[in-house]
Amino acid sequence: MDIVQALTDWIRREGALGNLIVSLAIVVAIWLVRHLALRTTLRRLDAPARYRWRRASFHLAVSLALVLVALIWLGGYRNVALHLGIVTAGLAIALQELIESFAAWLFIEWRRPFTVGDRIQIGERCGDVIDLTPFQFALAEIGAWIDGDESTGRIIWVPNSMVFTEFLTNYSRPGLQYVWDEVVVHITFDSDWRRARQILEGLLKDLHATLPDTLPDDVERASRRYFGLETETAPAVYTRVDDRGILLSARYLSDLRRRRRSQHILWEGILSAIEREPHITFAYPTRRIYHSPAADETGIPRPPAG
Known part of the structure; x- marks a missing residue:
């Protein structure tokens, strides 16, 4: 207590110079404490956790430094409260968008x-x-x-x-780095669709085998946190028909940052397999024109003679 009183008396005697020296000392002390704390903590953390610790400690250090320096220059808690009240009222009107963004930052840090x-x-x-x-x-x-x-x-x-x-x-929540993707293969009505389905199932099985073994456990753990979250991880092939042919939809889990690569591997496997199958043909938009010898130049069939 005597040290605090002595420091207060010294600041009053020295005026602005004393305020400046003490302010610099506060900033340096806070920086040193933060630096030492990070050195002893970050070694045991992974990269995302290290980033969060750096950002959180930076914001905490800046806030603490601002409050302590304000106390030095404004001369105590009462003056600080008075000045903050006046400044806050003005900032609430002039900086509405910034205040909304700051409130959103608190929400992001809290609710994640x-x-x-x-x-x-x-x-x-x-x-x-x-x-x-x-x-x-x-x-x-x-x-x-x-x-x-x-x-x-x-x-x-x-x-x-x-x-x-x-x-x-x-895409990354809840703690998963995988998303469902789908590839649709269109074949003609006269193709061997059962064989095509069998080919797709084999390719999906090979692709699914490249996923980590811990994936089912990760999905199960996430489902306990979020109600109704799908827990199935196995790929599947679905069949339906439209006016162009038979559609085989291959549904599978893919690393969200390797989705294009997964599609590339799957499509190359499909093309190579279908190329070796004489009874499977891709369906695509076509136009068939029938010529009737019994039609005149207008294209309207002539009635039969007699």
């Missing part, structure tokens, strides 16, 4: 609709979350003019407030 590393779609934009700040987050864009959910190379900065006004889709 997504975190850094997740693949999300918000509004019409889709990408991987690579940074999250109190006012905006960054997406490594995918899609747009690129097929197969591949990266475009662009980074999009999105205001946090959009989580309150736009639909948000998270």
Whole structure:
């Protein structure tokens, strides 16, 4: 207590110079504490957890430094409260959008609709979350003019407030990095559809074997957190008919960042297998023209003679 009183008396004697020295000392001390804490903590964490610790400790350090420096320069708790009340009233009107984004950041940190590393779609934009700040987050864009959910190379900065006004889709939740994908094979009515189905089932089985063995356990664990979440992981082939032929829909789980690669492997297997099958033919739009010798130049059949 004597040290605090002595420091207070010294600051009053030195005026602005004393305030400046103490403010710098506070900033340096907080930076050193944060640096030492991170060095002892980050070694035991994975990359996403290290990122979250760095961001959280940075925001905590800045907030603490601002409060302590304000106490030094404004001369105590009462003056700080008075000044903050006046400033807050003005900022609430002038910086409404920033306040909404900051409130959205608190919501994101609390409810975790997504975190850094997740693949999300918000509004019409889709990408991987690579940074999250109190006012905006960054997406490594995918899609747009690129097929197969591949990266475009662009980074999009999105205001946090959009989580309150736009639909948000998270491809990576709940803790899974796999999504259902589907490939549709169209064959003619006179094709051996049973053999085609058998080929697809074999290809899907080989593709499914490349997934990690822990996937069923991960899905089961996620289903206990989210009611009604599908727990089936096995691929399937479904059959239906339309006016062009027989449709065989191959449904399977794919790594969300390798969806295009999975489709590439599956389609090459399908093309190679169908090429060796003489009784299976792909269906595609065609037009057949029948010529009748009994028709005149107008195309209208002439009535038979006699």
